[in-house]
Amino acid sequence: MLAAPISISSLGFHYRGGPWLFRDLSFDFEPGSTTALVGPSGTGKSTLLALLDGTLRPTEGAVACGGEKRIWLFQSPSLLPRRTANENVALPMIAAGIRWRDCITAADEYLATVGLADVATQQARHLSGGQAQRVAVARCLAARPHLLLADEPTAALDRMSAAPICDSLRAVAESGATVVIATHDERLASTCDRILELAPQAS
C-alpha cells in the first residue's frame, strides 16, 4: 500500500534573523522510492527533513504530506542501550498496541531482514556502531512508516559498515515508505532512486 506522494512547492526557509537556506524549492518525493538530499554543510538538508516532518514551518511555500506516520533515523542509532536488539525493534509495535509476544516475534523477523538475526537478544550497548544502526533501521521497518527521514545515517560508520545500511534503507522503501536521506555519503546517495542537490544560496 503506497501513500500519496510528498510534495514541496515553492518552498523557502530561513531561521529568524538568518539568511535564506533555500527558496522556491519544488519537488515530489515518491512513495516506495529513496531520495538523497546532498549538498555542502549549511545548505539546509537537515532543515528540509524537519520541514517534511512538520517540526519546522516553512517561511514560504508549502509541504503536502500524504501519510501521517513519520519516523526518523539519525546519525547515532538512538537505541535504548540496556534493552535487547529485538526489544528496541519492537518499540513502535508496542506503542501501536500489539501483543508483546507478537512484537518480539515480528522484531526478530525484521532483524533477519537487515541481516542481524544472530544479535536479536543482545543488549544494544554491546552492538557495534554498524549493527546498532541496522537495528535502528529494522525499528524503522517495524514502524511501517509512510515517511522515513534519515539524517546522515552512515556518517559515523566506515564503508564496510555503511554498505548494509544502504540495503536496509532500500528494504524500508520497498515496504512502501517514502525514504528521504540527508547525506554526504556519495556511495549511499548513489544507491538512491533520486538525488536532490541543495546548493548554497547567494547572499
Place this chain on the structure above:
Amino acid sequence: MRSNPGTRASGVLILAGRSFATAGVWAWALVAPVALVSLGVAASEAQSRQRIISDDAQATARGDNVLVLVAPSAVNATACEALNRIAGVVTAGAYRRTSDVHLAQEPNDPVPVFEVTAGMLDTLTLSRPPTLGVLLGTGLAREIGVQPEIAVLKEPTATWPVDTVADGSARIPELTRSIMTLVPATGLFDTCVVEYERIRPRDADSIVLALEGDAGRNVSIGTLSGVPIDRVVNPNDRLLTESATQPLAVAGLICLLTGLVSFRLRRREFTVLAFSGFGRPSRLLIMVAEAVPLLLGAVATALVGTRLLEPGLNSRLCTLIALRAGAVSATLTLIGLCIATLTQRTRQALVVLRDD
C-alpha cells in the same frame, strides 16, 4: 497482528518492568529523600518523646503516677474502658475540668449528680492529683452529706477532701481562675485521669490512640501531674505541627527537583520512546509503573528507618509517618517528572537525538 489500547498498556507495563531493574536513578530519587525524611521524623519523634520521659521523671520524683489527659469535649465511657485495657494502665477515669464556675453543681440544677465511669470511681480512690480541686455546689454538698469548708467527698466511694462548697455568692473571680470542678457528667468528659505503672513512650501512645479511637477528636496530653507537656498527640495535628513538617517540606522540594533531574538524566531514553511512537500518556504510564514499586520500597525504607531510630514508636504512628513521607516524596517526584515530560517539545526532542 491485532492492536488495541489494552495490549498497548500491557506492553508499556512490561517495558516498564524491564527498565525498572536498570532505573537506578529512580531508586536513588525516591528512596534516599524518603530515608532522609524518616530520619527527620524519627528525630522529631525522639525529641518530643524525650520531653515526655523527662516530664515523667520529674513527676516520678514527686511520687506521682497519675497522668492527666485533656480531651476537650470528647472522652466518653467507652474511651475510658479502652484505656483500662492498655498494658501498664492501672486504672483510668474521666471527669470534667473547667474554670467556669457555672458548671459547678447548683442547688436547683436538674442535671443528675455523679454519673461517672467505673474507671473514674477507681481513680477517685487514689491520692488526688495536685492540680485537681474539688468544688461542690451547696445543693450537692447537702445531698451527699458534706459540710462547707470541711467536707470530705464520701459518695459513692471517693475519699477526696472537698476544697470548696460554692453557693451563689461563691462565684468569685478567684474560684473561676483556680478551681477545677467536679460536675455531673452525663456522657462526655473533657479530662481523663490515668494511673499507670510506669510510663513508657509506647504506653503513652497507646493511651492517646485509645482516646482517639473511641472519642474521636481533639485529644491531647495536657498535663502530667500539673506539669504541662508541650505535645499534641492528635495524629493530624502532630504530623502537621511537630512531626518533621519542615524536613518533609524540604525533602518534598528535593524530590520535585530530583524528578526533574531524573527526567533530564533519562531524557534521551524517553526521547527515543517518543520517536518510536509512544505518546505522552504512554510515557507517563511507564514512569508511574516504574514508580509504584519504588514507592513501596520508599515507604518500607521509611518504616524500617523510623523503627530502627525510634524502637518504642507506636506501630500505627510509625506507619502513618512512613506512608506520609513515602506518599509526599513519590507524588512530588512524579509531579516533577510529569512537568518535565509534558513540557518537552518535539523540536527539543529532535535536537536531543540529532546532537547525540
